[in-house]
Amino acid sequence: MAEQRPLRIIHCFRSPVGGIFRHVRDLALAHAAAGHQVGIVCDSTTGGDYEDALFREILPHLSLGLVRLPIRRAIGPSDAAALWRGYKEIRSLQPDILHGHGAKGGALARVIGSVLRVNKYCVSRLYSPHGGSLHYDRATPAGLGIMALERFQERWTDALVFVCDYERETYARKIGAPTVKTARIYNGVAAEEFVPVVPRPDAVDFLYIGMLRDLKGPDIFIDAFARTERLIGRPLSALMIGDGPQQEDYMRMKLERGLGKRIGMAPATHARAAFARTRIVVLPSRAEAMPYIVLEALAAGMPVIATRVGGVPEIFGPDSAALATPNDAQSLAEIMAAAHDNPDWAKTALPDPVRFREAFSVETMSAEMLALYRSLLVETAQSEPARPAQA
Structure with missing residues (x-):
């Protein structure tokens, strides 16, 4: 079946440290082992020798490569340069899936994916908050602005993926009930x-x-x-x-x-x-x-x-x-x-x-994520007839 072809998956996130980095590595390794093509786009200014060693371990499994570019933690003018460079790199890779992790990764994946969609690429855009913006307090001006920005970006999102029900409930309480497809897929650990x-x-x-x-x-x-x-x-x-x-x-x-x-x-x-x-x-x-x-x-x-x-x-x-x-x-x-x-x-x-x-293994996590990716591609192709990413 055509929909069972190997997928081209790119994960976008800012800082290659901690839980997000672990989550992306686990997904990338599992999906690469299953025959899919995977790439990573992340920040070049954070991480040290330990993270460099982890990149060296995973690099042979990243058939779509590793792109590192400056992505600052705070919102600022440098974001425009990161978006432009990220767009050029990602466009050339022609992904089926753009999965953003954390606030900055989510913005990269959704903005770039939306531009690709305008250009008739059949690409699905996912966002996993991993806490991120949800740590802010709505009662503060900064928190209120960030929540509004998250709400605005839903229009560029095909699915929100939460690592637990608590995260999904926090999103609904602080940002509002999601207006797009959602999934709860637990983190998992390796065999x-x-x-x-x-x-x-x-x-x-x-x-x-x-x-x-x-x-x-x-x-x-x-x-x-x-x-x-x-x-x-x-x-x-x-x-x-x-x-x-x-x-x-x-x-x-x-x-x-x-x-x-x-x-x-x-x-x-x-x-x-x-x-x-x-x-x-x-x-x-x-x-x-x-x-x-x-x-x-x-x-x-x-x-x-x-x-x-x-x-x-x-x-x-x-x-x-x-x-x-x-x-x-x-x-x-x-x-x-x-x-x-x-x-x-x-x-x-x-x-x-x-x-x-059964609930918290990498096997379960990666299988549920892959099923979500495939379902979104079918929905995207049906709602917006477009040429596939591998044109």
Whole structure:
């Protein structure tokens, strides 16, 4: 069937770091392995040696290539140059799918895709917010302007793709009920990440892993750890792994509370290597969307405690005993004490492993995304007769 031909897919996003970059890499690798042609357009001014190494790994799988050009975080005159250069590069690649991730990536994909549509190319335009504009407050002038801009861009959008129901609900609350097709496609982790991690002999009781900034709750972790010791009635051990702007604040906090010897600190490392250094992973964020670190820890078979924020309850189930009240050290400590003292805690508190893998694997994510791409191309061809991108 003609509609089952290999697709030409280009992902546009700004910063090649963090969850968006991981999401795009996973999709690109999965779709390339399935025989599709994939390319990436992203910023050239962010990222470092680590991100360069990741690009080198994925580049052999990008048959449509990698285009890096300056894309500033703030809206400004430089956006016009980025759009023009991006348009010239993307036009020459003749894509079927333009998928924008994050606010700037979404603008690139939708504006450029719309110009291609005017020129009779059959290209579908998708946008995944990944938080992005949704972090702004509608009550501020900047937030109100950005929400209005997002609403305006819906007219250039064929589908909005959300990584969790929470993100979709936030979009509807802040921007308005979508006027275009929407889909909720969960993030997923790769098959090799479902291999259980075995704790090392010197593993600590509790691990915090993530950015060292208040949004992610390292201060709550330290407070809850001290409360857990009091609940259990003896000293425990913990480790904080990560880097960030408030690292010195947390170092000072644990020393002031007399926890310097019982809470170690280490720089950021690969998640699975970090998991092997603990028996229980604690993720005390004040805000999240659909965090990969939760998925990675559960896939690795780790006991995981998290806060009831963003899309996290969609992973565990809304009534899971593993979910603490956000910004509440006592709630977190009580769960930490229960998990530490009860060997069977994880069996009842954590998601069923089979259902978890069915919902949150790269295989599921990439298959659902590909089905959406194909359905949009059919709709686009029916609504706007146009020559295919591979003219």
